[in-house]
Amino acid sequence: MPHRSMARAAASSSATTTGGHPSFSSFFTQILGGYYATAFVRGIEFGIICSQTWFIFRSVFRRKRENPAFRILVAWMTIVALIQTVLSIYRAYYMLIIHFADFTTVLKLTWAGKINFILDTLMIIPSQTFFLWRYWTMSKHNRRISMCLSILLAGCLSSTIAETQKVAGKNIAHSPNDPYFIPYIVFPAVLNASLSACLAWTYLKKQSESQEKRRFISSCQLPVIIWDACLPPTICQWALVISYLASGAMDFWPTVLHGAKGQLSAIAFLIALFVPLSISLYASGCEPG
Numbered sequence: 001m002p003h004r005s006m007a008r009a010a011a012s013s014s015a016t017t018t019g020g021h022p023s024f025s026s027f028f029t030q031i032l033g034g035y036y037a038t039a040f041v042r043g044i045e046f047g048i049i050c051s052q053t054w055f056i057f058r059s060v061f062r063r064k065r066e067n068p069a070f071r072i073l074v075a076w077m078t079i080v081a082l083i084q085t086v087l088s089i090y091r092a093y094y095m096l097i098i099h100f101a102d103f104t105t106v107l108k109l110t111w112a113g114k115i116n117f118i119l120d121t122l123m124i125i126p127s128q129t130f131f132l133w134r135y136w137t138m139s140k141h142n143r144r145i146s147m148c149l150s151i152l153l154a155g156c157l158s159s160t161i162a163e164t165q166k167v168a169g170k171n172i173a174h175s176p177n178d179p180y181f182i183p184y185i186v187f188p189a190v191l192n193a194s195l196s197a198c199l200a201w202t203y204l205k206k207q208s209e210s211q212e213k214r215r216f217i218s219s220c221q222l223p224v225i226i227w228d229a230c231l232p233p234t235i236c237q238w239a240l241v242i243s244y245l246a247s248g249a250m251d252f253w254p255t256v257l258h259g260a261k262g263q264l265s266a267i268a269f270l271i272a273l274f275v276p277l278s279i280s281l282y283a284s285g286c287e288p289g
Helices: 003-014 024-063 068-098 103-107 111-138 143-168 181-207 211-220 222-228 231-246 254-283
Strands: none
Touching: 024 068, 024 254, 068 111, 068 254, 111 143, 111 181, 111 254, 143 181, 181 222, 181 231, 222 231, 222 254, 231 254
């Protein structure tokens, strides 16, 4: 969560009226809106993850040929997404019901807010590792590019650990500036963009070998390819970086993008698992599942 955004948004809200008491409309727009929008978006994402998990365990893992690690990762993503969604709803309830119209509570990062960084890491890092492994296998072990992507992944993990440690003992009211947050959002953005470009190029290059398969995929499976190349999480991550930098850390709404990126990575990971089965079923005229 953009700590500096929260502190300055709360400060700007308090200056909207005399006496230092913010109007409710300003308070809701700049601060509370991010909590409720995040809970709403995560609820939708969790519903998609549940439907994907059901399909995978029913249709894909029923063949009993897949690596057991994939089963563990699917269950892991679903459980973490459930915890994140529940915590988002709790935080919205905490702000609206327990501390109604008390903007100072935003400056106190609760345990639910602190654990959110850990949960994001537990979803994003395995997803990025999977897509890195996927590119490694699809590119027939391209060592140079895979090494560069591995360095970016290590930087992403390091910045995440640094930000998580910073948040663990953070008091936003006393330290609104967070030098670790920029690397925390920039490293995943660069890594996702690199992975998306490499995966999309490799995937389309392989499919272009067959004119018939290329025509089928371009007409029926373009959305699947977009997710298989991890494009939606990349767009979300870059939108977070641009909105946070463009707003001058004064807008609280980048929190929504920050809350959505973790489960978007999980959705892309789950789609990538059953892409081969889905394509083969549609090609044979069968319904998946």
